[in-house]
Every structure is written in C-alpha cells, then in structure tokens.
Amino acid sequence: MGNDVLDDLMNEYPKYPLAFLRKWRRDYDAEQYLDSLGPMEELFLKEEEMYSIPELKIIVGLLYAKSLAKTNQYVLACELIQNEFYKKPTHTAYLFYYAHYAMLSPIDCLHWASIGIFKECLNS
Amino acid sequence: MNNSQQTIQSHINSSMLSKNHYAKMDPGGDCLSSKSARGNLESSGFDLDKDTLDLIDPKDTRRKSFNAASGDESPFIDEEIKLENEGIDQEWEKFLQDAKINPKNSEKKIKEKAKISEKEKIKYYRSLVTKNIMKITEKKQDAIAPNFYSQAVNEHQMINEKDIDHSTFKKNINEILNIEIILLVLSRKLLHINLTSDLEIARWKKFLMKFLKKNGKNHEGLFGMSQINFSIGNHEVAVEYCKKAIESSKEIVPQYVFWKAIYLYFIYLNFKLDNIKSRKVPAYFLSCESAAVEALRQQPENLTIEYLLLILSCEKYQLKKYHQSMSNSNLRSPSNYASKIMKVNKYIGYISWAEIYLRDK
Numbered sequence: 001m002g003n004d005v006l007d008d009l010m011n012e013y014p015k016y017p018l019a020f021l022r023k024w025r026r027d028y029d030a031e032q033y034l035d036s037l038g039p040m041e042e043l044f045l046k047e048e049e050m051y052s053i054p055e056l057k058i059i060v061g062l063l064y065a066k067s068l069a070k071t072n073q074y075v076l077a078c079e080l081i082q083n084e085f086y087k088k089p090t091h092t093a094y095l096f097y098y099a100h101y102a103m104l105s106p107i108d109c110l111h112w113a114s115i116g117i118f119k120e121c122l123n124s
Numbered sequence: 125m126n127n128s129q130q131t132i133q134s135h136i137n138s139s140m141l142s143k144n145h146y147a148k149m150d151p152g153g154d155c156l157s158s159k160s161a162r163g164n165l166e167s168s169g170f171d172l173d174k175d176t177l178d179l180i181d182p183k184d185t186r187r188k189s190f191n192a193a194s195g196d197e198s199p200f201i202d203e204e205i206k207l208e209n210e211g212i213d214q215e216w217e218k219f220l221q222d223a224k225i226n227p228k229n230s231e232k233k234i235k236e237k238a239k240i241s242e243k244e245k246i247k248y249y250r251s252l253v254t255k256n257i258m259k260i261t262e263k264k265q266d267a268i269a270p271n272f273y274s275q276a277v278n279e280h281q282m283i284n285e286k287d288i289d290h291s292t293f294k295k296n297i298n299e300i301l302n303i304e305i306i307l308l309v310l311s312r313k314l315l316h317i318n319l320t321s322d323l324e325i326a327r328w329k330k331f332l333m334k335f336l337k338k339n340g341k342n343h344e345g346l347f348g349m350s351q352i353n354f355s356i357g358n359h360e361v362a363v364e365y366c367k368k369a370i371e372s373s374k375e376i377v378p379q380y381v382f383w384k385a386i387y388l389y390f391i392y393l394n395f396k397l398d399n400i401k402s403r404k405v406p407a408y409f410l411s412c413e414s415a416a417v418e419a420l421r422q423q424p425e426n427l428t429i430e431y432l433l434l435i436l437s438c439e440k441y442q443l444k445k446y447h448q449s450m451s452n453s454n455l456r457s458p459s460n461y462a463s464k465i466m467k468v469n470k471y472i473g474y475i476s477w478a479e480i481y482l483r484d485k
Contacts, residue, residue: 002481009474018301018475022309026448026482055303055319062318093318124322 002026017056026123033070040064050052058084058091059095065097074105092124131225159365167225218429229246265446304386310474313394317357347380350387359391379420382429385419388412389432396439413453426473427465434461434476438483458483 003026009019020039027036042062061084069076078101085094095117102114156477194458224354275441298328307316350365366384373380392408413436437455444450458480 002484005474005478009471009478013471014303015473016473018306018309019478021306022475022478022482025310045299053301053303053306056301056306056318059315062315063310072202088321090321091318092322093163097318112444 004084012043015046017060021059021063024067028063028067028070033067036067037064037071040067048078058093059086062093062097065101069104071073074101074110075107077101078105078110092121095124184264254329290432302428304471305431307386308389308428308431311393311435313390313397317355320355325352325356329416341372342371343380346372347377347383350383354383354387354390359387359394363387363391376422381415381422382419382426383433385412385415385429388415389436400443401446403447406443406449408452409436409439409443410452413455417452417454425468427468430461430465431472431476434458434465434479437461438480442483 003023006019006023006026009016010023013019020043023039024036027033027039040060040063043060061080065077065080068074068080078098080099081101083093085091085098088094099114099117099121102117104111105111234244270465305318323326328348332345332348332352333357336342336349338348339345344366346369350362350369353359353362353365365383366380366387370377370380370384388414392405392412395402395404395408413433416429416432416436420426420433423429433455434451437460440450440453440455458476462473465476
C-alpha cells in the first residue's frame with residue numbers, strides 16, 4: 001500500500017523529490033538494490049532548477065553512487081563521484097567516497113588510485 | 125502671412141500660453157479656455173503681438189500633428205499637452221491618436237468598455253494607476269517620498285510573481301521543502317556530515333571560536349557552534365551548545381528549540397541503529413519527544429516538526445517491545461499526525477501516510 005502511494009506520488013508530482021527519496025530508502029533498506037537505482041537515476045537526471053535546496057544535489061549524487069556500488073557498478077559510481085567532485089572541489093567527502101568505491105571494485109588499478117586518494121583525504 | 129496660417133498659429137498659441145497673456149489680451153476674460161469661444165476668436169481675426177509670437181518654439185513638434193491642409197484642428201490638443209507635461213503613459217496617448225484618426229473607432233471602444241462590469245473597470249484603472257506610479261517614480265524618485273516608492277515597487281513585484289507560473293512553483297516547493305525534512309525522510313544517521321565542505325566548516329569554526337572568546341554568552345554564536353558540530357557529526361556537543369544558546373537568549377527563539385529536537389532525534393537514531401536494546405535509546409527518545417512538543421508549541425504550523433512527531437509515534441510501538449519506560453511517552457497515534465499534515469499540505473500528507481503503511485508492513 002505504502003509503495004503504491006509512493007509510485008502515484010512519483011507520477012503525479014515528478015518535480016517533488018521526497019517520494020523518490022523515500023522510495024530509494026524503502027528499496028535500499030529491503031536490500032533490493034537494483035530497484036533502488038530507478039528513483040535515484042530519475043532524480044539525478046532532473047534539471048537543476050528543481051533543486052531549490054543546494055544540498056539536495058549532493059545527497060542525490062551520493063545515494064545514486066551508493067546504489068551503483070551495491071549493484072557492482074563500481075566504475076560508474078567512481079565516474080559519477082569524480083564528475084560531482086569537479087563541480088564542487090571543496091567537498092572532500094566526494095574524495096573519500098571515490099576512494100571507498102575504488103577500493104571495493106575488482107579492478108586493480110583503481111586500488112592504487114584509492115590509496116593515493118585516501119592519503120589526500122588525510123591531508124585535507 | 126496669410127489668414128489660414130495666422131489662425132493656425134493662434135490656435136497653437138491658445139494652448140501654450142499662460143493665463144497672464146490672455147489677461148493682457150482679453151481683459152474681459154470672454155475667450156479664456158472655453159473651446160466654444162475659439163470659433164469667435166477665429167472669426168474675429170485675432171492677431172498675436174510680438175511678445176507672444178516670440179514665445180512660440182519654432183521646433184515644436186505639435187505643429188506636425190496639425191492638419192493644415194484641411195484646416196481641421198484636433199480637439200484633444202489641450203489635453204494632450206497637459207498629459208505630456210504630467211508624464212502620463214503612452215496608452216492614453218495611443219488612445220488619443222486613434223481617436224484623432226478614427227473618431228468612430230474610439231466611440232466603439234468607449235461603448236465596449238462601458239459594457240465591462242464595474243469590478244473589471246476598477247481593476248483596469250488600478251493597473252493604469254500603478255503603471256503611472258511606476259513611471260513617475262522612475263523619472264522623479266527624489267520628488268516622491270521613499271516609503272511610497274518602495275510600496276509601489278513591492279506591489280509591482282508581487283503582481284509579477286503571481287502572474288508567472290514558474291515563480292509560484294518555485295515558491296511552493298520552497299515552502300514545502302527544507303533540508304531537515306529531507307534528512308528525516310531518509311533517516312540516515314550520518315548522511316548530513318557530507319553536505320558542508322570542510323573548508324567552510326574550518327573557516328566558520330575558527331571565526332566563531334574567536335567570536336565566543338570575546339562574547340561568551342552570545343546566543344547566535346552558540347547556536348552557530350551547535351550547527352557546525354551537527355554538520356561534522358558531533359551531535360551531543362551540538363545539543364549542549366544549543367541548550368546554552370536557549371539559556372542565554374532573552375526571548376525564546378523557536379528555531380533553536382526546533383533544531384534541538386532535530387539534534388536529539390539524530391542522537392536517538394545513532395543509538396537505536398547501533399543497539400536498540402541500549403538504555404540510552406528510550407532516554408533520548410523521550411527527550412527528543414519533549415523537545416519536539418515544545419517546538420510545535422512555538423511553531424504550530426511547522427510541518428517538519430509534525431513529521432518528526434509522526435516518525436517518533438511510529439517508532440514508539442516498535443520500542444515498546446524492548447523498553448518499559450516507553451509508556452511515559454504521551455504521543456498520539458501516527459494517523460493523527462498524518463491527517464493533520466494532510467490538511468496543511470497534500471504532498472507531505474501522502475508521504476506521511478506512505479510512511480505509516482511502509483512501517484506497518
């Protein structure tokens with residue numbers, strides 16, 4: 001029932017983000033990580049005009065990357081965070097998450113990159 | 125100068141000259157300002173003296189609008205000049221020009237306007253008045269009192285905001301959304317520590333530490349410190365600073381009480397997610413509840429507090445299984461809060477009902 005209400009809200013009010021966020025939380029907490037990708041992807045691709053709160057863009061980026069990492073798409077998660085970091089280079093939280101997902105990935109070269117980035121995180 | 129040219133000049137002058145000139149020329153005052161008297165003026169071959177002719181500006185553009193060939197004089201010329209002097213808008217001038225070219229059309233327009241209901245008329249005239257105010261104020265700001273000017277500008281801006289859909293949407297979404305409600309909907313225990321840049325935190329912390337050394341009991345400085353500690357995840361320190369800010373402020377600031385409830389909720393959430401059986405869980409739950417109830421008393425229309433109370437009342441039933449002390453809680457049922465939110469805002473109302481259904485499951 002609650003899920004249906006959220007789906008209806010997402011269809012009827014596509015520019016309001018609360019239903020998308022609650023849907024993500026519901027799927028993520030239920031460990032349905034593939035389902036949790038959908039609402040965040042939709043929210044991430046929306047125009048920046050709807051982000052009346054500047055922090056919302058950061059939240060959506062981080063949650064989307066989290067879902068990507070849980071579905072073993074580590075490279076995509078790292079790319080997404082890298083792009084967001086270029087937009088806001090003062091947010092060192094992005095560096096931490098980049099290093100975190102790079103370390104979790106099965107690609108060896110990313111492991112070396114993550115060590116360097118963790119060192120950079122300690123310096124900043 | 126032939127007769128027709130003389131009459132033309134005399135008519136132009138009749139509108140331009142002051143009453144003193146007329147008083148000299150016509151001591152009896154028979155010809156003054158009355159349009160009906162102009163015919164007599166023309167027929168009597170009224171000539172101007174040298175002094176009055178010197179007053180005529182040879183570059184006057186009014187002459188061009190004069191139809192010398194037909195000899196017809198515009199009946200609106202007096203009004204037109206007055207209007208120009210007073211700075212009245214172009215709409216009225218257009219109306220007059222139309223009336224000159226096609227007097228029948230202007231009559232039609234007047235008839236059409238007469239059909240419009242009185243309310244619409246009043247609206248139309250008010251819009252004209254505001255336009256004129258704007259024009260005058262733009263030209264002569266010094267001449268008008270500053271309060272009146274600001275009032276006129278505000279009214280104009282308000283009208284614009286209402287007319288544009290995009291701005292009203294932005295306004296609505298701003299009214300509904302804030303970062304606190306997003307954090308409550310997500311209920312992640314440490315997501316908010318990623319939202320502020322480290323540089324900004326370091327800068328503000330340094331500034332506020334210096335500020336509080338000089339003004340130790342300044343409530344704004346103390347609240348700032350509580351916000352910084354919250355944004356780096358030191359929730360308990362944030363609550364302490366917030367309590368100090370509430371104590372040191374002479375009047376109760378509703379925002380401080382509201383944020384105290386938010387800080388306490390995140391402390392409770394941290395303890396609950398770590399170990400739900402911990403004794404600290406009901407202690408922080410109850411203190412969060414009392415802070416939220418106090419905040420709602422200060423801000424009865426704040427939807428974020430209502431939503432916080434709804435979450436707490438949902439979790440109350442879950443915690444009752446582990447802690448007996450939860451019976452001290454005086455929270456109402458979640459549906460009560462959801463229906464209250466629904467009355468104020470439908471969108472957050474539906475989100476609240478979804479929250480209840482999802483937790484029931």
